[in-house]
Amino acid sequence: MILVIAEQRQGTLHRASWEAVAAAHELAGEDAVEALVLGSRVSGAAAELSQAAVAAVHVVDHELLDPYTPDGYVEALMQAIGALKPTGVVLPHTYQARDFVPKLAARLDCPLIADCVGIVRGGKPAFRRQIFQGKLVAEVSPEGRFPYLVSIQIGAYRGDSAKRAAGAAPIKALNAVIDPSVIREKPEPPFREARQAVDLSQAERIVAVGRGIKGKEHIALAERLATVLGAQLAASRPICDNGWLPMERQIGSSGQTVAPKLYVALGISGAIQHVVGMKGARTIVAINKDPDAPIFDVADYGIIGDLFELVPAIISELEKA
Amino acid sequence: MKIAVCIRHVPTREWQPRVDDSGRALREQDASYEMNEPDAYALEEALRLREKHSGEVVVCTAGPSRAAQVLREALARGADRAIHVEDDRLVSISTDSFVVAGALADALRDERFDLLLTGLQSDDQGAAQTGVILAERLGLPHATIVMDVQVGDGALRVKRELEGGWFQWVALPLPALLTIQSGINQLRYATLKGIMAAKKKEIRKVTPASLAAPRLAIVTLDVPRKTKKTEIISGTPGDAATQLVRKLKEDARVLA
Numbered sequence: 001m002i003l004v005i006a007e008q009r010q011g012t013l014h015r016a017s018w019e020a021v022a023a024a025h026e027l028a029g030e031d032a033v034e035a036l037v038l039g040s041r042v043s044g045a046a047a048e049l050s051q052a053a054v055a056a057v058h059v060v061d062h063e064l065l066d067p068y069t070p071d072g073y074v075e076a077l078m079q080a081i082g083a084l085k086p087t088g089v090v091l092p093h094t095y096q097a098r099d100f101v102p103k104l105a106a107r108l109d110c111p112l113i114a115d116c117v118g119i120v121r122g123g124k125p126a127f128r129r130q131i132f133q134g135k136l137v138a139e140v141s142p143e144g145r146f147p148y149l150v151s152i153q154i155g156a157y158r159g160d161s162a163k164r165a166a167g168a169a170p171i172k173a174l175n176a177v178i179d180p181s182v183i184r185e186k187p188e189p190p191f192r193e194a195r196q197a198v199d200l201s202q203a204e205r206i207v208a209v210g211r212g213i214k215g216k217e218h219i220a221l222a223e224r225l226a227t228v229l230g231a232q233l234a235a236s237r238p239i240c241d242n243g244w245l246p247m248e249r250q251i252g253s254s255g256q257t258v259a260p261k262l263y264v265a266l267g268i269s270g271a272i273q274h275v276v277g278m279k280g281a282r283t284i285v286a287i288n289k290d291p292d293a294p295i296f297d298v299a300d301y302g303i304i305g306d307l308f309e310l311v312p313a314i315i316s317e318l319e320k321a
Numbered sequence: 322m323k324i325a326v327c328i329r330h331v332p333t334r335e336w337q338p339r340v341d342d343s344g345r346a347l348r349e350q351d352a353s354y355e356m357n358e359p360d361a362y363a364l365e366e367a368l369r370l371r372e373k374h375s376g377e378v379v380v381c382t383a384g385p386s387r388a389a390q391v392l393r394e395a396l397a398r399g400a401d402r403a404i405h406v407e408d409d410r411l412v413s414i415s416t417d418s419f420v421v422a423g424a425l426a427d428a429l430r431d432e433r434f435d436l437l438l439t440g441l442q443s444d445d446q447g448a449a450q451t452g453v454i455l456a457e458r459l460g461l462p463h464a465t466i467v468m469d470v471q472v473g474d475g476a477l478r479v480k481r482e483l484e485g486g487w488f489q490w491v492a493l494p495l496p497a498l499l500t501i502q503s504g505i506n507q508l509r510y511a512t513l514k515g516i517m518a519a520k521k522k523e524i525r526k527v528t529p530a531s532l533a534a535p536r537l538a539i540v541t542l543d544v545p546r547k548t549k550k551t552e553i554i555s556g557t558p559g560d561a562a563t564q565l566v567r568k569l570k571e572d573a574r575v576l577a
């Protein structure tokens with residue numbers, strides 16, 4: 001049996017949970033898929049999950065599971081996995097999964113294949129994951145003990161393609177005994193930083209700079225291109241980490257998500273954490289000197305070359321018109 | 322405060338990895354190496370905590386002899402001493418986070434650190450596991466993707482990054498392990514004085530008695546398959562610029 005561990009927040013199912021269900025169906029083949037949701041007052045999330053083509057939805061409802069803590073989750077999941085005995089466990093590779101799944105794997109002493117983008121089925125399952133910042137793809141198989149744990153990269157599977165069932169799957173309560181003293185972390189409520197001055201989600205055109213820009217003094221070049229294009233200036237994370245542009249101009253999983261008509265990526269490699277924030281752009285132009293840069297996988301137009309030669313040429317072409 | 326920082330020695334980002342004839346290993350002869358990026362931020366955070374609260378910063382890497390390069394660099398930036406868990410297999414592509422975390426745990430356990438810092442993930446493997454597994458092996462609480470660290474009386478308050486611009490403060494008791502996110506601070510670089518001082522600092526070598534069996538096996542390595550048809554525009558910079566602007570106007574219709 002393949003067990004999907006769904007993620008919920010305040011009782012609402014995280015949409016990446018459906019992506020994990022889709023991956024679990026592919027992995028299971030003829031084998032059964034069951035789902036599990038944990039937290040406190042999660043009947044809404046369980047009901048939504050019971051629409052999926054799964055044999056059962058198990059619910060671990062415990063007041064010590066709200067708010068989320070890695071200690072609480074691992075304690076509850078050790079008991080749930082012990083009772084259900086799955087051969088494989090599938091989760092979405094969210095920030096929450098990054099926080100507790102390696103601890104769960106270590107406690108179980110079982111393999112964890114993290115951030116997978118695909119499944120290879122055969123005698124023994126194998127999983128595809130990106131390494132070297134997306135420059136290579138490794139096919140990896142779990143060794144030794146069961147269950148193996150697999151986390152699925154956000155966006156690698158389509159949540160709306162997960163098989164739904166005609167009737168709702170049975171919802172089953174699972175008991176967990178949690179001693180409050182095992183929980184060492186005391187989380188405070190999530191918050192956002194003070195309202196951001198720039199809302200890039202409304203921009204029609206965006207020029208984004210990455211580490212290929214080399215130094216703070218060259219940001220002005222990208223800014224000139226943005227001005228002639230009537231575009232907003234944005235950046236990949238390292239540019240903001242270095243303080244070359246303010247954090248509020250960062251695009252990606254920890255920054256803003258944008259969908260402009262035009263997105264020009266200058267010297268950006270195309271790491272998944274950047275791409276999730278901009279792949280919804282209608283037309284993507286990538287300028288990069290590395291022909292193998294993953295950004296070319298999402299670009300509509302690509303120029304392989306030195307941005308310090310190309311950007312001035314594009315500016316003068318636009319000024320001509 | 323006695324602080325450990327785990328630093329991975331990784332090929333530079335410019336390096337284009339190439340697969341060897343076995344299809345399961347890399348040709349690394351032409352690679353040059355650097356400190357894993359988030360680990361540099363973890364080191365900087367440790368140095369800042371030492372400046373505020375006094376104590377000691379010990380850096381640790383697990384890897385072949387060439388990995389000592391990142392330890393020397395960390396000592397030059399201001400770390401007090403270093404531990405090198407030396408074994409050729411410890412940064413190989415076929416060695417997973419379980420093996421590395423196990424070796425690090427064995428080397429660090431008896432030092433009884435108040436705080437251990439790792440990066441949130443490696444630039445080469447991207448497993449995002451080693452720090453959390455190490456915490457579990459040492460029986461310590463942890464927090465991941467940390468963007469701010471406040472030290473109080475026997476306890477920590479850390480700011481965790483959540484998705485999409487959200488954050489959360491979490492309190493946890495010491496000793497603890499944190500995985501540090503890039504951008505938590507502004508990095509300092511080694512000065513000539515630091516480089517000279519580093520020559521006198523200790524790098525203690527530890528040979529692991531045994532390594533855990535890997536939990537993962539590489540079946541194949543490959544270059545990614547293209548999923549989208551990118552129209553590559555070639556020519557001199559001037560030609561490429563002309564073509565691009567014309568296509569954006571006439572085909573994509575994103576420019577007036």
Ligand SMILES: Cc1cc2nc3c(=O)[nH]c(=O)nc-3n(C[C@H](O)[C@H](O)[C@H](O)COP(=O)(O)OP(=O)(O)OC[C@H]3O[C@@H](n4cnc5c(N)ncnc54)[C@H](O)[C@@H]3O)c2cc1C
Binds near residue numbers: 209250266268287
């Ligand atoms: C949990 C987590 C969250 C993250 N969140 C984000 C996020 O929200 N946003 C984000 O962007 N990243 C994020 N990252 C970081 C991400 O993984 C990458 O490290 C980052 O996006 C890389 O930025 P880059 O493309 O600018 O730099 P690099 O990967 O270093 O790429 C630089 C590129 O510039 C090219 N180049 C160099 N010189 C030139 C030249 N002269 N002309 C043309 N091209 C040139 C190179 O070929 C290379 O492809 C996150 C990472 C983690 C682990």
Ligand SMILES: Nc1ncnc2c1ncn2[C@@H]1O[C@H](COP(=O)(O)O)[C@@H](O)[C@H]1O
Binds near residue numbers: 328383440441447450
């Ligand atoms: N061989 C190693 N030596 C020292 N620290 C390591 C090693 N491998 C991983 N780490 C630490 O663990 C973090 C996460 O690595 P990973 O689990 O490979 O993504 C890195 O940022 C380092 O801080």
